[in-house]
Amino acid sequence: MNTPSHFFLSENNIPFRDYLKFGLSVDCVVFGYNExxxxxxxxxxxAEPFKGSWALPGELVPMNANLEDSANDVLKNLTGLSNIFMEQFFTFGSVDRHPAGRVATVGYYSLVGSNNYRPIASxxxxSIRWFDIDDLPALAFDHKRILQKGINTLKRRVRYRPVGFELLSKKFTLSELQxxxxxxxxxxxxxxxxRKKILSMDLLIQLDELQENVSHRPAKLxxxxxxxxxxxxEDGFVFDI
Amino acid sequence: MNTPSHFFLSENNIPFRDYLKFGLSVDCVVFGYNExxxxxxxxxxxAEPFKGSWALPGELVPMNANLEDSANDVLKNLTGLSNIFMEQFFTFGSVDRHPAGRVATVGYYSLVGSNNYRPIASxxxxSIRWFDIDDLPALAFDHKRILQKGINTLKRRVRYRPVGFELLSKKFTLSELQxxxxxxxxxxxxxxxxRKKILSMDLLIQLDELQENVSHRPAKLxxxxxxxxxxxxEDGFVFDI
DNA sequence: TCAAAAGTGTTCCGAATACACCCATGC
DNA sequence: GCATGGGTGTATTCGGAACACTTTTGA
Incomplete structure (x- = not known):
């Protein structure tokens, strides 16, 4: 920061430093899939504010951390896992969205395989728990809106990108996928x-394994x-379900 | 901000106010279409930094302005128009993306009808000018990356949302659309x-007007x-070109 | 042997493709 | 008349929808 401050005057002569008063946070919409x-x-x-309310997991971004690292941190603390599929979807920055200051938040959604998570309270x-997306509690801050936007984004993107697979275990049956x-x-x-459609895409590898302990014909994995x-x-293929 | 500060201690005891040192900006990828x-x-x-370099139009978000308002401001200053189609696409927040401080930037893209703009230098x-997206100059900051991501987003979204129409004048011919x-x-x-595909969607209104001053059969508008x-x-229709 | 779910084949229809053709205007 | 691009009709192909059917397992 050794640049002369006059370099950063805006049109209306507000000094650069007066713009540097934002907080930045990340909030994660962690999707799972069960039954x-x-x-x-x-x-x-x-913690205050909204102590006792349900909320999206998230954190204030430290001054020396990148956004993705911060979001990964949240997930790591939550599930004990790194390398979870994660994607940014929208940034919320209304003036009054945080009661204690001007905090913009970057929304991420992530998909965890149904057997891969073990939520960790901290x-x-x-406490911490899973909610069906059609049976949600009231949420702190503007998290209701963020969550809704996350859900909409997932539902849209799932049509055109093979993100759905991230929600299943590594090995899955075609019926589970359906x-x-x-x-x-x-x-x-x-x-x-x-089946015909999904197999014709040639994106699945059939394993030499079968489902076990089911009281019907076991499915291929x-x-x-x-x-x-x-x-x-790379050849311009567009996934489309 | 009359909330006791201990409400906002993070896990590692950094006071809340120490997180409030971000700058936030908006950068606009303004798309046009010509010939x-x-x-x-x-x-x-x-202005410094990067004085003399080409860059995306943008501005630091004032502490009392919403993101969308700020982005609309940029467009208003640039084109003299409000009510331009505009959509957020990604937020860039690398630690070192701005030479003078921690500034995250929210990327917006907007589409202006080919007859609707009149760029205003300020x-x-x-100076200010249009560049073909396959013949771009070097850009300031990380604007190259932002612009590329904006282009990719547009190219993806144009398949599934009728955003393309925003790039044409209100009245257009089917050939222009094609x-x-x-x-x-x-x-x-x-x-x-x-023609068959686009008309079968039933999303176009044929006007009682024809193209003028063309040396061939005039097209319907x-x-x-x-x-x-x-x-x-609302009925679940998904635009798909 | 029965229930339950896996897995296959076949017909039918509509949409996408390819392509040949006609129409209106300026010069 | 002819060049230019607007605009239409039709035969063919391909993929999706509908649905009837067989297979494999546990109980």
């Missing part, structure tokens, strides 16, 4: 047609072929 | 099929039917 229901992870705040969360898409897009698909997806995308 | 070319509006900076811009989509998606469409689009969307 046919799409869910989000919420925390019960253990000092900033009195159930997930039906939940996300709330619609029904014809089983034979769904598949995994998503990341490499092939990368290759196809 | 078959998609273009963006860039300014030549008249105190903060030495040329635009071909430029945006860089591909070619068959004329009869493009159309306009986009906003109301009908709203109605169709």
């Amino acid at each position: 046919g229901k799409v869910q989000v992870l919420l925390i019960e705040r253990n 000092s900033w969360a009195k 159930d997930l898409y039906e939940a996300l897009l709330d619609s029904k698909f014809d089983k034979p047609n769904f 598949f995994k998503f072929d990341e490499n092939r997806y990368r290759l196809l995308r | 078959g070319k998609v273009q963006v509006l860039l300014i030549e900076r008249n 105190s903060w811009a030495k 040329d635009l989509y071909e430029a945006l998606l860089d591909s070619k469409f068959d004329k009869p099929n493009f 159309f306009k986009f039917d906003e109301n009908r689009y709203r109605l169709l969307r």
Whole structure:
């Protein structure tokens, strides 16, 4: 910061430093999927403001941290996992959205496989739990709006990007995949047609494994072929369910 | 701000106020369309840092202004127009992206009809001009990355939302529309099929007007039917070109 | 043997493609 | 008349929708 301050006068002569009074936070909409229901992870705040309210997990971005690192931090603290799929979706910056100052927040959503999470309560969360996205509690701050926008974004993006696979375990059956898409897009698909369509994309690898302990014919397990997806995308392929 | 400060201690006991040192700016990727070319509006900076460099138009968000208002301000100063189509697309907040402090920037893209703009140079811009998106100059800050992300976002969104129409004048011919989509998606469409597809969506209103002063059969003019689009969307219709 | 869900094949229809053709205007 | 781009009709192909069917397991 050795640049002369006159370099940074704005048109109306407000000094640069007077613009540097924002807080910046990240808030994470963590999606899960269980028994046919799409869910989000919420925390019960253990600190003012809104102590005791349900809220999205998030944190103030430290002055020396990048946004993604900060969001990853939140997820790490929450689930114990790094390398979770995560994507920015919108930034909320209304003047009055935080009661104690001007804090803009960057919204991220992330998708955790249904077997991969183990929510961890910590000092900033009195408790923590999954909520079905069609049965949500009241939320602190403007988190209701953020969450709703996150849900809408996921539902839109899931049509054109293979993000859905992130919500399942690494290995999954075609019926599980179909159930997930039906939940996300709330619609029904014809089983034979769904299979044909998804398999014709050539994005799944069939494993030499079968479902176990089911009282019916065991289904074949598949995994998503990341490499092939990368290759196809370079050729202009557009995933479209 | 009369809330006791101990309400806002973070986990590691850094006081709340120490997080309030961010600057926040908005940067606008202003798209235009002319003679078959998609273009963006860039300014030549008249202030340090990067004085003399080309850059995206933008400004520091005043402490009492909302993000959208700030972005609209930029557009108003640039084009003299309010009510321009505008959408947020991504927020960039790397620690070192601004040489003089921690400034995160919210990226917006906007679409201006080819006859609707009149770029205005001002105190903060030495000059201002349109560049074809495949012939861009070097840019200040991390604006190259922001611009590229804006372009990618537009190219993706144009497939699933009728944003393209915003780039044309209110009245347009089907060939103009086709040329635009071909430029945006860089591909070619068959004329009869493009017409059939676009007209079958029932989103265009045919006007009682014809093209003028052309040395061939004059084309019919159309306009986009906003109301009908709203109605169709409520029924779950998804625009898809 | 029955229930339950996995998995396959076939027909039908509508939308996308390819392509040939006619129309209106300025010069 | 002819060049230019606007505008239309049709045959063909391909993918999606509908649906009937077989297979494999546990109980």
